[in-house]
Amino acid sequence: MGFTGPELAEIYRRMRTIRSFEEKLHELVSAGKIGGFMHLYAGQEAIAVGVCAQLAEADIVGSTHRGHGHCVAKGVDVKAMMAELFGRSTGTNRGKGGSMHIADIDKGMLGANGIVGGGIPLVTGAALTAQVLGRENVAVSFFGDGATNQGQFHESLTMAANWELPVVYVCENNGFGEFTPTEFVVPVKDIADRASSYGMRAVIADGMDFFDVYEKAGEAIALARKGEGPTLLECKTYRFYGHYVGDQTPYRNKEEAEEWIQNRDPLDIFETKASEAGVVEPDEFRRIDGEVAALLNEAVEEAEAAPLPSIAEVLTDVYVRYEG
Ligand SMILES: Cc1ncc(C[n+]2csc(CCOP(=O)(O)OP(=O)(O)O)c2C)c(N)n1
Secondary structure (H helix, E strand, O other): OOOOHHHHHHHHHHHHHHHHHHHHHHHHHHHOOOOOOOOOOOOOOHHHHHHOOOOOOEHHHHHHHOOOOHHOOHHHHHHHHHHHHOOOOOOOOOOOHHHHHEEHHHOOOOOOOOOOOOOHHHHHHHHHHHHHHHHOOEEEEEEEEEHHHHHHHHHHHHHHHHHHEEEEEEEEEOEOOOOEHHHHHHHHHHHHHHHHOOOOOOEEEEOOOOHHHHHHHHHHHHHHHHHOOOEEEEEEEEOOOOOOOOOOOOOHHHHHHHHHHHHHHHHHHHHHHHHHHOOOOOOHHHHHHHHHHHHHHHHHHHHHHOOOOOOHHHOOOOOOOOOO
């Protein structure tokens, strides 16, 4: 396996932090304590953590409307994230971004994006920047299966393949775009097949298995860093909640959902495999669960106590200014 006990514990901590963060948000949004649309990442943790564990801080990631997991995996401060979702001035974006524009440029996290597929050209541009400036950075674009029907996906991948940009395109195929099963709207069985039309490498990973994602992402990232161009990495996965908090998932097959949630939980799969390696103390996972729960409780308390942005700041940190 090649990981030390502390490394496995840290990977588990990241995955558990994402899961518990999302469970906490589900509770807070359902109770009306946080407003706005909230798309949860639970179920897909092995992808964000598996990919980001192969990246350096200076590497760039771009996200989607389901972006909290990518933030945590890239090392964004969890308390600042929680404050952002509460709209507080102590948030990552001083309370003005919220769930769908949460970003932390210092951590290489370009931002969540409310436009489906909108992150793909941004990340392609970041890869072009790295290439033109001769930097060793790699850029990673996370997006869903639905986004691969967008024009900007095809335009970006064509450019990246032609110019051999240092980028990895990570498609998190969770089987649905909003309330529509992927097979209704995507005419190929594997999204990875789409790469052949750009002459691009493609790989499929089990998105519920950290180790499979880690290995395949690692190969793609190493090739991109060596100047050998982009890869499309398709990760097969499932979102455990509905499309957004409040979606009751009437369109979902109950047996299928239960099979993924009960038997293919990425945290359980990780814990079983990591335990078999025999380098993590048996009670270490539960200890981490407790520490993460305490951190999130503190994050909520501190966010609730933090000030809202002042009216004087309403025109700062925004791109469009009204000068009238
Ligand atoms: C350009 C655009 N079209 C439509 C929407 C509405 N919309 C929001 S999420 C979503 C589904 C996206 O599916 P997918 O890319 O598979 O990501 P997932 O939600 O499964 O993570 C749609 C159609 C949007 N936000 N932007």
